[in-house]
Amino acid sequence: xxxxxxxxxxxxxxxxxxxxxxxxFCKKVRVMPIVYIPETTKFLMYxxxxxxxxxxxxxxxxxxxxxxxxxxELFEANNFKPVFFEPKNFTASTLPDIPTNFDxxxxxxxxxxxxxxxxxxxxxxxxxxxxKTANFPTxxxxxxxxxxxxxxxxxxxxENAVKAAKLGLRIGKAADLPVRLxxxxxxxxxxxxxxxxxSGLEDEFNKDADDWHFLENNPFxxxxxxxxxDALIVLGAFGHGIIKDLVFGSKMEKIQSILTNNLLIAGxxxxxxxx
Amino acid sequence: MHFVKYWYKFIxxxxxxxxxxxxxIIAGSIVGICSGLAAVCLRQSxxxxxxxxxxxxxxxxxxFLPAAGAALSSIYLEKVTKEGPGHxxxxxxxxxxxxxxxxxxRSSYSRLISSFLTIGSGGSAGPEAPIVMSGSTIGxxxxxxxxxxxxxxxxxxxxxxxxxxxAIFNAPIAGLVFSIEIILGEWKFVNIIPIxxxxxxxxxxxxxxxxxxxxxxxxxxNIVLTDVFASLALAVITAIVSIIFTxxxxxxxxxxxxxxxxxxxxxxxxxxxxxxxxLFLPVVLGEGYHSIQSMISGTYSMGILIIIISIAAKIFATxxxxxxxxxxxxxxxxxxxxxxxGLAFHRTLFALIxxxxxxxxxxxALLGMAGLISGMxxxxxxxxxxxxxxxxxxxxxxxxxxxxxxSATLCHYIEPxxxxxxxxxxxxxxxxxxxxxxxxxxxxxxxxxxxxYVQVAQNMVLREFLSVIKESDKxxxxxxxxxxRDYLGLIQINTIRQYALDxxxxxxxxxxxxxxxxxxxxxxxxxxxxxxxxxxxxNIDIIPIVENYKFIGMISKAEILxxxxxxxxxxxxxx
Numbered sequence: 001x002x003x004x005x006x007x008x009x010x011x012x013x014x015x016x017x018x019x020x021x022x023x024x025f026c027k028k029v030r031v032m033p034i035v036y037i038p039e040t041t042k043f044l045m046y047x048x049x050x051x052x053x054x055x056x057x058x059x060x061x062x063x064x065x066x067x068x069x070x071x072x073e074l075f076e077a078n079n080f081k082p083v084f085f086e087p088k089n090f091t092a093s094t095l096p097d098i099p100t101n102f103d104x105x106x107x108x109x110x111x112x113x114x115x116x117x118x119x120x121x122x123x124x125x126x127x128x129x130x131x132k133t134a135n136f137p138t139x140x141x142x143x144x145x146x147x148x149x150x151x152x153x154x155x156x157x158x159e160n161a162v163k164a165a166k167l168g169l170r171i172g173k174a175a176d177l178p179v180r181l182x183x184x185x186x187x188x189x190x191x192x193x194x195x196x197x198x199s200g201l202e203d204e205f206n207k208d209a210d211d212w213h214f215l216e217n218n219p220f221x222x223x224x225x226x227x228x229x230d231a232l233i234v235l236g237a238f239g240h241g242i243i244k245d246l247v248f249g250s251k252m253e254k255i256q257s258i259l260t261n262n263l264l265i266a267g268x269x270x271x272x273x274x275x
Numbered sequence: 276m277h278f279v280k281y282w283y284k285f286i287x288x289x290x291x292x293x294x295x296x297x298x299x300i301i302a303g304s305i306v307g308i309c310s311g312l313a314a315v316c317l318r319q320s321x322x323x324x325x326x327x328x329x330x331x332x333x334x335x336x337x338x339f340l341p342a343a344g345a346a347l348s349s350i351y352l353e354k355v356t357k358e359g360p361g362h363x364x365x366x367x368x369x370x371x372x373x374x375x376x377x378x379x380x381r382s383s384y385s386r387l388i389s390s391f392l393t394i395g396s397g398g399s400a401g402p403e404a405p406i407v408m409s410g411s412t413i414g415x416x417x418x419x420x421x422x423x424x425x426x427x428x429x430x431x432x433x434x435x436x437x438x439x440x441x442a443i444f445n446a447p448i449a450g451l452v453f454s455i456e457i458i459l460g461e462w463k464f465v466n467i468i469p470i471x472x473x474x475x476x477x478x479x480x481x482x483x484x485x486x487x488x489x490x491x492x493x494x495x496x497n498i499v500l501t502d503v504f505a506s507l508a509l510a511v512i513t514a515i516v517s518i519i520f521t522x523x524x525x526x527x528x529x530x531x532x533x534x535x536x537x538x539x540x541x542x543x544x545x546x547x548x549x550x551x552x553x554l555f556l557p558v559v560l561g562e563g564y565h566s567i568q569s570m571i572s573g574t575y576s577m578g579i580l581i582i583i584i585s586i587a588a589k590i591f592a593t594x595x596x597x598x599x600x601x602x603x604x605x606x607x608x609x610x611x612x613x614x615x616x617g618l619a620f621h622r623t624l625f626a627l628i629x630x631x632x633x634x635x636x637x638x639x640a641l642l643g644m645a646g647l648i649s650g651m652x653x654x655x656x657x658x659x660x661x662x663x664x665x666x667x668x669x670x671x672x673x674x675x676x677x678x679x680x681x682s683a684t685l686c687h688y689i690e691p692x693x694x695x696x697x698x699x700x701x702x703x704x705x706x707x708x709x710x711x712x713x714x715x716x717x718x719x720x721x722x723x724x725x726x727x728y729v730q731v732a733q734n735m736v737l738r739e740f741l742s743v744i745k746e747s748d749k750x751x752x753x754x755x756x757x758x759x760r761d762y763l764g765l766i767q768i769n770t771i772r773q774y775a776l777d778x779x780x781x782x783x784x785x786x787x788x789x790x791x792x793x794x795x796x797x798x799x800x801x802x803x804x805x806x807x808x809x810x811x812x813x814n815i816d817i818i819p820i821v822e823n824y825k826f827i828g829m830i831s832k833a834e835i836l837x838x839x840x841x842x843x844x845x846x847x848x849x850x
Contacts (some may be wrong), residue, residue, distance in 0.1 A: 002822070032823045042357055044379075049419050051370070051377040055357045083823060088800070089373070089704060091366055092359040 003031045003273055005104040005139070006085065008038060010060050011067040014143070016074065021141035021262060022106040023078040025232075028148075028175040029275055031104060033075070036085040037067045040094045043087070047100050047133040048269070054098075054126050103273040104264075105130070106139040109256065128253075131267040132238050137167055140256060140263040148262060151179040152231035153209075156251060157192055160236025162199040163266040168234035169201065169208050171264065174275035180231075181205070181212040184223055189214055224258050234264045299427055299469040302417055303434040307473030310410030310438030311480030317387050317402050318443070319485070324395035325561055332557065337397075338550030341560070344396020345546030345601035346539045348389040352602060353538055356385035360542075362404035362597070362604040364695045367411045367432065367458055372699075372706040372713065375425025376415050376432040383412035389602035397560040399549050399592035400603020403443055407604075410435030410477075411458070430466050433459045437470045438477030445481065445489045446664035449657060450474035456654045457695060461708040490564050493667025494571050496638040498674060501631045506642055506674035509620050510681035513646025516616050517686050520590050521651060521694050524605065527598025538600055545599025549592045558585050559592040562603075563611035570614040570640040571665070579626070582619045586612055605694060609647040617643020634671075641666055642678045649679035650686040653693035658683075714842050715803040715835075723803070723838060724820055726828035731766070732757045733787035737774055740786055744768060753819060753826040754790040762826040764790035765819060796821040803835055 007022040009015060019035070026033040041056045068084070075082040087096030107127050131138050153168035155161045165181065172179035183192050192214075196202055205212075215223045227233065237252035256263055266272065292298055331337055352358050363386050370378050386405035394400050414431035423431070433454040441450030451474045455462055482489075531541050553560040558577075569575045577585065593608040621639035625631060633639075641662045649658035658679040663669060686693075692700040699705040706713035729743060730753050743752070752766045764787075771789055774780045796819045797806045810818055810832055817831040 002825070002827070046374040046377050049377075049422065051374065051379050053357070053379050053381070081824060088802075090702065091369060092361065094359050 003029075003103040003275060005031045005033050005106060006098070006102040007033055007035050007106045008056075008060070009035045009067060009071050010108075011037075011062045011064070011070055012059050015059070015062075016070070017143065017145045018106065018108055018141045019071065019074055020078075020145040022139065023074060023080060024145070024147060025104075025106070025139055025262070026080065027078060028177070029171055030174060031275075032083065033080055034083045034085050034102070035071050035075075036087075036098065037064070037071065039064070040096065042094070043096045043098050044091050045098050045100050045130065045134075047135065050129070050133045052126065052129050052133060053095070054130070100134065100136070102136055104139055105134065105136055106141060107131075109140055128238075131265055133269060134267055135269050135271050137270050137272070138265045138267065140265060142260050142262050146230065146260075146262070148177075148230050148232040150177050150228055150231045151175070152227050152233045152261075153179065153181045154233060154235035154251075154255065155181045155183045155192065155196070155212075156236070157183070157187065157195055158236055160238070160266055160268055160270075162195070162201070162236075163270055163272055164234050164236040165196065165199075165201055165205070167264065167266050167270075167272045169204050170272065170275050171232065171234060173208050177232075179209040181209060182215060182227060183212070184215050184217055184220075186217055220254060221258055224255065227259060227261065229261065231261055232264060233259065233261045235266070237265045237267050295427070296465075296468070298421070298423075299430055299465075300472055302421060302423075302431055303414075303469030303473040304476045306410065306414040306417055306431050306434040307438035307441070307476030308480050309413045310406065310435050310473070311442035311477035312484075313383075313387060313409040313413075314402075314406045314439055314442035314477065315481055315484045317391060317406055318490075320391055321395050321402060321562065324391070325397075328395075328397070332397075332553070332560075335554070338547060338554055340546075341393075341397040341399075341550040341553065341596070341601075342543040342546035344392045344394075345398050345549075345596060345599070346543035347396075348392035348398075348602045349542035349600040350539045351392065352385060352389045356381050356389075358382065358385050360538075360597075360600045360602060362386070362390075362400075362602070363408035364404050364457070364604070365698055367408060367436065368460075368695060369699055369704060370415070371429050371432055371459060372708075373704065373716070376411075376418070376429040378412040378415040378432070380412065380416050383409050383416065386602060390604070393546075393596065393601040393603050394562055396546070397550060397553055398546055398596040398601045398603065399559050399561070399563075399589065399608060400596050400601060401562050401605060401607025401609075402603065403440065403606035404604025405602070406439040406443060407436045407458075410437075410439040426465070429459060430469050433466055433470045434473030437474040440477075440661075441474040442477035442481035443490060444661060444665060445478050446661055447471070447474040447478045449661035449664050450477060452660045453654070453657045456656050457652060457693075459708075491568055491571055491665045493665070494637055494641075495668055496634040496641075496666060496670050498634045498638065498670050499632050502634045502638065502642075502674050503677060505620075505624060505633070505639075506677045507681065508624075509617065509639065509642055510646055510678045511685065512620055513613060513616055513643055513678065514650050514682045514685035514689075516586065516590075516612060517647055517650025517682065518689050520593075520605075520609070520612060520647070521686075521690055521697075523590050523594040524598055524694065525697070527594035531599040542600030545595040545601055548595045548599075552588050552592050556581075556585055556588050558611070558615075559589045562607040563589075564607065567610055567614050567640070567644070570618050571637045573635055573637040575618060575636075575640075579619060579622045582615055582622070586615045586619065589615065605651065606648070609651050610644045613644035613647030614640035615643070616647065617641065638666075638671060638674075641671060642674055645675050646678040646682040650682040651694050653683050653687050653696075655679035655683040709846065712804055714839055714846065715807070717846070718803055718835070718838050718842055720799055720801070720803060720806075720820075720830070723830050723834050724828035725831070725834070728753055728826075728829055730755045730826055731786055733763050733785065733790070735786050736782055737771075737784040737786070737789075738781040740766075741775060741781065751817065751819075751829065754786050755826060759824070761824040762796070762819070762821045763787065764792040765794045766790050794819065797830065798822055799827065806830060807832070807835060 089097040151172040390405040414435035418428035437450035437454035441447045617639035621636040645658040645662040649655040820827040
């Protein structure tokens with residue numbers, strides 16, 4: 001269990017749900033959970049090409065005296081030894097630096113937008129920026145704790161979709177769960193199969209994946225009903241470049257605003273960890 | 276789409292990135308121009324608002340103007356841009372030394388606006404640091420846009436700082452020196468040319484957009500031997516004033532943090548104190564360029580007693596403004612306090628010995644400025660070249676060198692870190708290029724871990740363990756729990772010799788009875804400097820690394836030094 005997941009703890013009932021989801025992920029994939037309990041409403045993450053300041057809302061500072069106790073209880077209830085992250089470096093006295101060398105980071109859908117805390121809402125700008133910049137996959141949890149029983153990989157044919165497929169196959173293997181690929185057919189089936197073959201994932205897919213579903217390019221919301229409600233969705237994000245994203249919007253953002261499932265997102269700079 | 280991509284790649288890689296030095300020069304000049312624009316914008320807007328508020332300064336309620344400005348400035352920084360108070364220079368140095376010069380885009384405008392509110396309303400602070408912050412951030416973000424590497428990004432951050440100082444004072448050499456001496460901390464050929472070009476670009480854009488409005492008009496002086504000797508005494512005085520100013524600024528910051536009031540009320544109280552002083556001593560208000568100009572040109576009419584009181588008042592007002600939550604830098608206050616100190620020194624000395632020939636009080640005001648800048652920032656070259664360029668010639672160079680070098684040396688002796696670096700040094704986060712801590716921080720702990728150590732179970736009997744030893748070339752063996760695989764302790768071969776030589780004990784002793792559980796362990800989160808300190812403190816040469824209770828491997832001093840040597844060779848070979 002050398003891989004690490006960072007969870008930013010929020011001492012609220014909603015925060016408990018997301019933390020339970022992180023712990024469940026860690027248990028399934030055998031990753032070590034590390035909790036950061038913020039003491040200020042902002043922190044900085046320095047990536048290779050960007051410095052992202054994350055501005056949390058005040059709910060992250062709720063009842064600081066009971067935060068450690070609550071987090072410890074949840075750790076122990078899930079048979080994990082509690083590990084807390086203490087920032088060592090500070091850009092300013094109230095601005096800690098959070099390292100970016102974690103293998104996974106769990107983020108809520110929005111970390112500073114009160115209106116979309118409970119509902120699915122849309123990705124907050126900071127979450128979007130972290131996903132775009134980070135070298136780790138990002139776990140975006142469902143609003144309420146739910147276990148997942150399979151892995152659903154969205155394979156749309158982009159460069160990031162290949163990363164997502166690799167990640168999904170490794171997660172499926174580590175968690176010993178069935179893996180299914182889903183593709184919304186915009187091109188011929190053969191094109192997607194060749195793409196998987198060219199990226200060297202064909203053998204892995206044949207060995208570890210159970211099925212590949214090609215969905216007709218009907219209205220997006222209808223197509224997504226085919227995805228099992230209890231699957232961990234693994235998908236790539238922002239792989240099409242800024243112009244295509246601006247014109248057509250991000251598929252990943254559409255998916256996250258429609259599906260209540262847990263999402264594991266591989267951004268453009270993400271490296272897929274060995275599990 | 277493919278056509279656009281093809282041409283984008285062609286232009287970017289074949290033309291724009293054809294030569295990295297050329298790229299840096301072009302990017303540096305763009306950054307210099309942007310810094311110059313930021314300087315012009317802030318100076319123009321400050322000039323306009325100070326002129327607009329001037330007629331109201333004699334009303335009693337004018338004391339609330341700096342209070343309102345400081346309160347608004349702190350609210351803007353805390354609630355709108357979500358940045359902390361302060362001038363930002365330590366943040367730039369921190370980013371340069373630790374994160375390859377990565378700065379947040381919001382810093383390119385946030386401190387310009389907040390310092391406009393603070394200084395424009397009459398707060399005692401300087402606009403230089405916010406402009407430096409803005410220019411450096413533009414450099415950092417341009418580097419990000421162009422996907423440049425860390426070293427190139429740092430150069431562009433330096434370009435931004437140089438362009439800012441150069442544009443404000445029309446002093447390109449001072450801009451270059453400030454950037455290299457204070458921001459980057461290293462003189463390297465690859466940095467100097469782009470930064471020099473950025474510096475010139477900043478000065479030129481300022482001259483084009485703001486013609487005939489240099490901050491200080493050139494003033495030639497005729498230096499005589501008396502001035503050189505007098506500058507020895509002035510250096511000591513400026514050093515003392517620098518130390519008092521540094522401690523006052525930091526002390527006020529600490530006091531304000533203990534006041535149980537909202538941050539904006541604290542800033543308002545600080546501003547209010549400045550407003551009250553400003554009713555009686557207007558020299559403390561704003562950035563003070565106008566007062567400096569009259570001191571340089573020898574037309575400052577206040578008496579010696581008022582000047583001495585003004586020095587104390589300006590120190591107090593700046594500490595109240597910046598320490599209590601206002602926004603701005605210390606560069607302009609340093610110049611005001613320095614010129615007042617120089618003036619006070621001149622008037623006192625030549626009142627006592629009126630027959631001595633001298634260069635005039637304007638020259639002493641300049642020497643005082645150099646002494647304060649060199650003392651506060653511990654950057655003598657910045658002080659020397661700034662004043663040379665303000666004076667418009669090298670006539671003052673000899674006393675300038677005397678004042679700057681002695682003041683900087685004395686201050687360094689009393690306060691080992693300059694005002695900009697003190698906080699970083701106290702937090703152990705100043706990693707200047709070429710320093711031990713910088714090289715160690717550049718080494719990856721993962722590269723050093725030796726994970727070839729054989730882990731043994733706690734319930735293994737000694738006989739079994741002896742057979743493990745036979746097949747291993749190591750002398751240390753981590754002991755783990757068979758079930759949880761948690762690390763429990765360490766066995767060193769030399770500590771079990773007495774049991775190993777007694778065959779009767781071989782089946783009686785379990786490893787958990789003889790393992791050493793007191794050996795200090797490190798984690799992957801520890802820095803190499805920390806690990807070395809731990810090894811020194813415990814007098815050991817090798818340390819186990821344990822993460823989440825699991826044994827990861829060992830790190831030895833020898834391996835750290837070996838990698839340190841290689842890294843040092845690599846870093847010093849880059850020119």
